[in-house]
Amino acid sequence: MAKKGNPKSKSFNDRMVGRTVIPAIYLWLLACGAVVGMGIWKPEVVLMNLDGFIALIAIIGGVAAPALQTVLRMWESEQSVEIENMGVELEHERHRDTNQHEHIMHLEKQAQLHEQEMDKITTDTPKSKK
16 A cells, blocks of 8 residues: 555556556546636627637546546545444444543432442541540
């Protein structure tokens, strides 16, 4: 398993994704944003060159769209695991709190019994005569 922050321990696939797929996703998003922004700022330029803009977005999107879908699927599965773990964590916290409460009650009961025994011993012993 690769450690975070250590580039030498990354697998070939991790390095390949980092150098090709992630930049393609960012480039695709940037190109889409630029076309939309240009369409708002100068719609006549976009309309005249619409085929070129569509081709540009499609070429970059051929790599970026499936990669982005994979990233989103991974994120969704990670979220599902976190949601499943929430129930387990809450149950664990309730169990821990119950055990802690029982332990505190036991300690207080023992302290009270000890105090009663000490009071009983001090009242049962005869006082020294003067």
